[in-house]
Structure formats: structure tokens, C-alpha cells
Amino acid sequence: xxxxxxxxxxxxxxxxxxxxxxxxxxxxxxxxxxxxxxxxxxxxxxxxxxxxxxxxxxxxxxxxxxxxxxxxxxxxxxxxxxxxxxxxxxxxxxxxxxxxxxxxxxxxxxxxxxxxxxxxxxxxxxxxxxxxxxxxxxxxxxxxxxxxxxxxxxxxxxxxxxxxxxxxxxxxxxx
Numbered sequence: 001x002x003x004x005x006x007x008x009x010x011x012x013x014x015x016x017x018x019x020x021x022x023x024x025x026x027x028x029x030x031x032x033x034x035x036x037x038x039x040x041x042x043x044x045x046x047x048x049x050x051x052x053x054x055x056x057x058x059x060x061x062x063x064x065x066x067x068x069x070x071x072x073x074x075x076x077x078x079x080x081x082x083x084x085x086x087x088x089x090x091x092x093x094x095x096x097x098x099x100x101x102x103x104x105x106x107x108x109x110x111x112x113x114x115x116x117x118x119x120x121x122x123x124x125x126x127x128x129x130x131x132x133x134x135x136x137x138x139x140x141x142x143x144x145x146x147x148x149x150x151x152x153x154x155x156x157x158x159x160x161x162x163x164x165x166x167x168x169x170x171x172x173x174x175x
Contacts, residue, residue: 023160024084024086025088026150028043030046040073041069065141073153092143096161099113105161107159120132
């Protein structure tokens with residue numbers, strides 16, 4: 001499947017009452033992030049490797065990563081704008097928890113992501129990280145940036161979180 005083709009929506013009839021019966025699945029891959037099989041942005045491994053290995057200030061790393069994400073989002077087919085999105089990605093549960101929504105939150109809203117981004121930006125500009133109590137693992141910031149830019153540029157109001165995903169981080173991706 002190419003980056004411009006669309007996959008059929010996943011059926012989530014067995015999901016919680018507030019989850020749409022038809023959504024597209026978000027997958028945060030290593031090299032590419034996809035919705036329903038369509039590439040929409042760089043993956044977590046790529047962002048971490050290219051922008052967050054150290055050597056430059058965090059604020060500059062964030063700005064450069066955002067530019068890369070936005071470049072890919074600009075090519076996403078209009079049919080993926082404003083759609084319902086679900087995910088089983090553990091990183092989304094981590095974002096929801098960091099945003100104060102709790103480990104069992106059914107959705108991660110764009111507003112919650114924006115507030116979390118504002119907190120991370122304050123840390124990048126010098127606020128002590130401990131004052132914001134944000135996760136310190138290597139993939140937290142790349143995941144936050146991907147989700148924030150995706151929700152903003154594709155007009156996605158909320159991510160529907162699969163109730164079976166755990167708040168713990170993947171050992172392969174989140175050491």
C-alpha cells in the first residue's frame with residue numbers, strides 16, 4: 001500500500017460506548033507513522049534518531065522535528081482529515097496519563113495534548129522538568145510532537161484509546 005492509498009476503516013463494534021463504530025487505526029511505527037495504512041508522518045525511531053540524540057538545545061530539536069512532521073502531514077490525503085482515530089499504542093496511554101487524564105481514559109483530546117505540549121515547551125525553554133512531572137524517556141517528546149501536529153493539521157478532535165492498552169512503555173521503543 002502506498003502512502004497515498006487509504007485502508008478500510010477498522011471496525012470497533014465491541015469497543016466502549018463512546019468509541020465510534022468505524023475508526024482508522026493510528027500506528028506509531030519506527031520509520032513511519034500511519035493512519036489506516038497510509039503514511040502520515042515520520043516514525044518515533046526516526047524522530048528520536050534524527051532530532052533528539054543530544055548536542056542541540058531541546059527547543060531547537062522540537063522545532064526541527066515539528067518541521068519534518070509538518071512536511072509529511074502536508075501530503076496526507078484530504079480524506080484523512082477530520083476522521084475518527086483509534087489506537088492501541090502504549091505511548092498514547094502515557095500521553096493521557098501525563099496530561100492528567102488517568103490511566104484508563106477512553107480518549108485523548110486535542111485540548112489535553114495542547115496543554116501537555118505547552119508544559120513540554122516550557123521545559124524546553126528552561127523550566128525545570130521536575131516541576132512539570134513529565135516522562136523523561138527518549139520517545140516521550142517525539143510521540144507528543146507527532147500526535148500534537150497530527151491532531152492539529154488533520155483536524156482530529158480526539159484519539160480513542162483501546163481499553164486494553166497498558167500505561168507501561170514498550171521496552172523496545174521506550175527503554
